[in-house]
Amino acid sequence: MSVRIWEALCVAQNENCVLMDILDIATINSRKTSMNLTENRVFADYFNFLVSSGGQQLSRAISLWRSGVESEGDFWSRWFETKGLEWPEDYAIRIRPAPLAPWLAELLPKQHGSEVAKILDVGAGPITKAGTFLPDRPIEVVACDPLARVYDKIIERCGVKVPLRTVFSFAEDLSARFEESSFDLVCCTNALDHSIEPAWGILEMLIVVKKGGFVFLSHRRNEAEFENYAGLHQWNLDEADGDFIVWTKERTINISELTGGFADIQCSVSGDGLTTRIRKTNNIPIDSNSYHRKLRAALLNALIDDSGR
Ligand SMILES: C[S@@+](CC[C@H](N)C(=O)[O-])C[C@H]1O[C@@H](n2cnc3c(N)ncnc32)[C@H](O)[C@@H]1O
Numbered sequence: 001m002s003v004r005i006w007e008a009l010c011v012a013q014n015e016n017c018v019l020m021d022i023l024d025i026a027t028i029n030s031r032k033t034s035m036n037l038t039e040n041r042v043f044a045d046y047f048n049f050l051v052s053s054g055g056q057q058l059s060r061a062i063s064l065w066r067s068g069v070e071s072e073g074d075f076w077s078r079w080f081e082t083k084g085l086e087w088p089e090d091y092a093i094r095i096r097p098a099p100l101a102p103w104l105a106e107l108l109p110k111q112h113g114s115e116v117a118k119i120l121d122v123g124a125g126p127i128t129k130a131g132t133f134l135p136d137r138p139i140e141v142v143a144c145d146p147l148a149r150v151y152d153k154i155i156e157r158c159g160v161k162v163p164l165r166t167v168f169s170f171a172e173d174l175s176a177r178f179e180e181s182s183f184d185l186v187c188c189t190n191a192l193d194h195s196i197e198p199a200w201g202i203l204e205m206l207i208v209v210k211k212g213g214f215v216f217l218s219h220r221r222n223e224a225e226f227e228n229y230a231g232l233h234q235w236n237l238d239e240a241d242g243d244f245i246v247w248t249k250e251r252t253i254n255i256s257e258l259t260g261g262f263a264d265i266q267c268s269v270s271g272d273g274l275t276t277r278i279r280k281t282n283n284i285p286i287d288s289n290s291y292h293r294k295l296r297a298a299l300l301n302a303l304i305d306d307s308g309r
Helices: 002-011 014-023 024-029 042-053 055-081 088-094 148-158 170-175 198-207 288-307
Strands: 119-120 138-146 183-189 207-219 234-239 242-246 252-254 262-270 273-281
Touching: 002 088, 042 252, 055 148, 055 288, 119 170, 119 198, 138 148, 170 198, 170 288, 183 198, 198 207, 198 242, 198 273, 234 273, 242 262
Parallel strands: 119 138, 119 183, 183 207
Antiparallel strands: 207 273, 234 242, 242 252, 262 273
């Protein structure tokens, strides 16, 4: 793309310049996609928030998150020591290899030959609840969690053998660790409401899942309100007029609007539970190099704000 067109675009959509840089319009054009993400204001505003204006809010979120880590580690320590606290059946199920949960298996694409279906469990805790095998087709499950190293220590101290070790990753940096469009299915249970910035985590899930694949989320509605914002419970997830929203007392992000143009979202509410199925309909046309550079800068910025507190 010529510099003049680039400049014209930047002038025309002044506040979107950062976004333009991230998305790399030239790449979008060369892929001949009809989607123009810059028309999605919510997406544009959200990226600008993350990489520029978001510094202080992000830093506050990181600070709150760090202060909740110890209680999460303590919870899982006691869970192992007591073989499941009030949930001994849960402990007994997780400690043995189990088949992939049927509600996840039904979201897998049709099998082609001997192809191995790849599933990512985000915020899996020390032992994934998703299951690790299917009797009738080959699958590979990867479980990740930012507290993976804490869990490794607990597991070793308790001398437990687990079916699958959890590896380190935040929901917010999945695409820095896993290939884009490399998973057939991504799932996340009871963890996004514990994260730093769930909207960012969902975008990352959409980057690493294949086009046509699903992101499956299962959470209690408005968990932070329920838990009175204790520990890592800082975010609420809910449905509003058919849209999927994440919110705190200060901010609400409409995920259905945020992902308009590259995902279809279906929410279903049952009692205080919220199940969300997100199908990736288009690749998010980001230039990953630029995207990671910008977000790294935003994170370091947030770190400085945090240390100056
Ligand atoms: C209540 S546990 C749920 C674990 C498991 N998914 C389950 O259903 O048992 C919440 C998990 O979310 C993880 N978590 C916290 N922040 C996260 C983030 N930014 N990205 C992904 N997971 C996160 C925590 O470390 C913790 O293991």
